[in-house]
Amino acid sequence: MKQIFLCSALCSALASCLLLPGCCEPSKPAVPKEKMKGLVVINVLDKDMHDDCRIKGSINIPLEELERAKAEIDPSAEIVVYCSNYMCTASDYARKQLLEMGFANVHAYEAGIAGWYQAKKPVEGPCKEAYLGMQVAPPEKPAVGEISTQELAEKMAIATE
Numbered sequence: 001m002k003q004i005f006l007c008s009a010l011c012s013a014l015a016s017c018l019l020l021p022g023c024c025e026p027s028k029p030a031v032p033k034e035k036m037k038g039l040v041v042i043n044v045l046d047k048d049m050h051d052d053c054r055i056k057g058s059i060n061i062p063l064e065e066l067e068r069a070k071a072e073i074d075p076s077a078e079i080v081v082y083c084s085n086y087m088c089t090a091s092d093y094a095r096k097q098l099l100e101m102g103f104a105n106v107h108a109y110e111a112g113i114a115g116w117y118q119a120k121k122p123v124e125g126p127c128k129e130a131y132l133g134m135q136v137a138p139p140e141k142p143a144v145g146e147i148s149t150q151e152l153a154e155k156m157a158i159a160t161e
Contacts, residue, residue, distance in 0.1 A: 035074040039155055042069070042081045043113065044094045052129050053113050055082065056122035057156065063090050066097050078105045080147055080155070085114035086136045095145050107147040111138065119149045121158060 041058040043050045050060040061068050063083075073079065079098055083090035091108040098106045109116075117123055117132045142148075147155075 033072070035077075036072060037074045037077050040073050040077045040079050041109075041152075041156070042079060042094070044081050044083050044090050045113075049084065049129070051125055053117060053123055053125045053127035053132060055113060055116050055152075055156075056124050058082075063094055066094055067101075069098060069103070070101055073103070075102055075104070077103070078107075078155070079103055080107045080109050080152055082109035082112050082116075084131055085112040085134065086110055086138050088112055092143055092145075106145065107152075108143065108145050109149075109152050110143060110146050111149055115149055116152075119153075121149065121153055 036059075041055055043054045043058050043060045044063045044066070045060070046062050047060060050062075054060070061072075069079075081091045081094040081098065083094075091110055091112065095106045095108040111119075113123070114132050114134060114136065117127060118135075
């Protein structure tokens with residue numbers, strides 16, 4: 001008896017599926033997403049930190065997921081990576097990793113979101129984390145591949161003071 005009921009239910013479900021438009025059409029292959037080109041600004045902090053405060057228009061690819069960049073970003077793109085501030089080493093590490101992946105035009109914004117926030121540049125998010133107000137002096141000598149707040153603002157076509 002259970003087998004007849006199960007068969008009847010399955011046939012009924014199949015019949016109703018046949019009546020729905022597009023139900024029995026073969027599925028189309030997924031259209032590949034176009035890779036990002038031009039200037040791509042990447043926050044390499046974890047999602048919670050990114051959601052709190054980020055450079056307006058930047059994307060989040062946490063350091064642990066940096067391999068995603070190969071699938072999402074065109075190799076010819078200009079990439080700027082940033083983390084929290086000068087005390088954080090994630091942006092320089094991410095820059096080196098992206099260069100190893102074959103991206104040729106990669107910069108690290110070492111001042112991070114704290115430097116951007118303190119310079120009163122456009123941000124998104126509530127910006128409540130305490131580190132955003134911490135004054136951290138930059139190193140005497142800029143790191144290789146480092147970009148300044150002014151240079152990044154110019155690249156993003158943001159008015160500089």
